Amino acid sequence: MMSSAAPAEAVLDTAADDFVVPFAVEGLDVRGRVVRLGPAIDTILARHAYPEPVSALLAEAIALTVLLGSSLKVEGRFILQTQTDGPVGLMVVDFEMPDKIRACATFDAERVAAVSNNEATDGETIGALLGSGHLAMTIDAGPHTNRYQGVVPLDGGSLEEAAHVYFRQSEQIPTTVRLAAARAFRGGTDRAYHWRVGGIIVQHLPPAGPRRAPDLPPGDVPEGADIPDLEEADEWTEARLILETVEDHELIDPSISAGKLLVRLYHERGVRVFDPTDILERCRCSQSRITEMLKGFPPEDRADMVKDGEIVVTCEFCSSRYHVDPAILDD
Secondary structure, X not given: OXXXXXXXXXXXXXXXXXXXXXXXXXXXOEEEEEEEEOHHXXXXXXXXXXXXXXXXXXXXXXXXXXXXHOOOOOOEEEEEEEEEOOOOOEEEEEEEEXXXXXXXXXXXHHHHHHHHHOOOOHHHXXXXXXXXXXXXXXXXXXXXXXXXXXXXXXXXXXXXXHHHHHHHHHHOOOEEEEEEEEEEEEXXXXXXXXXXXXXXXXXXXXXXXXXXXXXXXXXXXOOOOOOOOXXXXXXXXXXXXXXXXXXXXXXXXXXXXXXXHHHHHHHHHOEEEEOOEEOEEOOOOOHHHHHHHHHOOOHHHHHHHOEOOEEEEEOOOOOOEEEEOHHHHHO
């Protein structure tokens, strides 16, 4: 439950980094969220020294995950994963609700370089990096609940396009998403480049509830199924067209706060902003978790892992290295 709301003009000085803020435009029956990540995303990406195109793509995946996961009113984890035949074959973003994020990616360096050397628009580059495969979004609310997973195909398109397909097919809620990531030069004593990512999602949620396509049950739709088009409400058309005017730099510029951006977009309709949530870069790994994981392996497999009298495990998310004495695994 959102604790308070205020006109966007009252939050023009919203913190520039590492938060997600919900908003509403009652005049258009629109709800949405804005995410801005600076130091958090920079920390995640710096641990891996990814090529710039891979960093930009993973940053957008993280922003999308926060936008989607922060809307859920449950405890647990929201996990976004892509698995494709493209140069970036795998991305995993793990959002521990309500505020902790970690992420990693695997890629083919030669194929990434080949894509980067081609002259293409940002959207075409992202599609070429992803290739064909699928995007899965999983809600894990804990050990005593069933997981929910929605899967949509990826076929050379962007993460924004995949999100639109997901909401059209699985949720049937009119939704538009915008994402942008880039390295920004920061002056002062720390004269270096730092990553920033921003995103915004708007959804048409009238008081009567979302308008579903006729004779189409909620949940995943079989691939290739004919999805009837919904008649687009005038309010949603206006909200969508306004959002499409957002430029990439407006999503990541620290001098343009969330309040300023929302006022520019929806001030004529009375946009209201709710309390922001700080987003923290946090990994779930620990010495005890790694030890318990290794205890689950057969003894012969653990024996193959021993090098110089110990087992060394590197976390794929945060690159932390854990040294484990094999003798304690038999306790």
